[in-house]
Amino acid sequence: GAVVSQHPSWVICKSGTSVKIECRSLDFQATTMFWYRQFPKQSLMLMATSNEGSKATYEQGVEKDKFLINHASLTLSTLTVTSAHPEDSSFYICSARGRRGTDTQYFGPGTRLTVL
């Protein structure tokens, strides 16, 4: 199947700092990328949908000024958690989908963010 990578795989930061997470599709062009967060023992919660070259669409309740998403190319999307706080600690997972709307989403391995 398609390969999606995330970097870093884990990060620990101090409260108030910003953290950037990268999501890359390695062997296909991803016109759409999705960002999820997952709390322990819970399912994935969609945060935002990102289309290449346009602004991300955020889900209700997700602060767009806090979770900045950039999808500048067909293989790269970034999520920046600005002014992170301990409650932002979570497992962040991206997924990528190809050109056709019916293409399957392939998930990255996730990034564990811990804010001290």
Place this chain on the structure above:
Amino acid sequence: GQQLNQSPQSMFIQEGEDVSMNCTSSSIFNTWLWYKQDPGEGPVLLIALYKAGELTSNGRLTAQFGITRKDSFLNISASIPSDVGIYFCAGQGAPGGGSEKLVFGKGTKLTVNP
């Protein structure tokens, strides 16, 4: 909004036993997907179903897309210890209008005793 009911929440079985889990929805989907997630990893796609009534196998895994398009099941035959993990169903609507987003079930945690 759309919700998926996935059951059971957890299962404890002996190695070699068969496993069945299912998802039901209050609304129809165009695509049903089954993922497996290991601790600290992202979900890995197991089976994708695109047509109502479709029955698809992937090794010891078999999944079906319900005729009503509101349900799907996943069966695992002759379970082995590496089947341990959390299994998620996900439904996807038609392209456009935001309905192509995945809606996830809450997961089924599978434990296999050797």
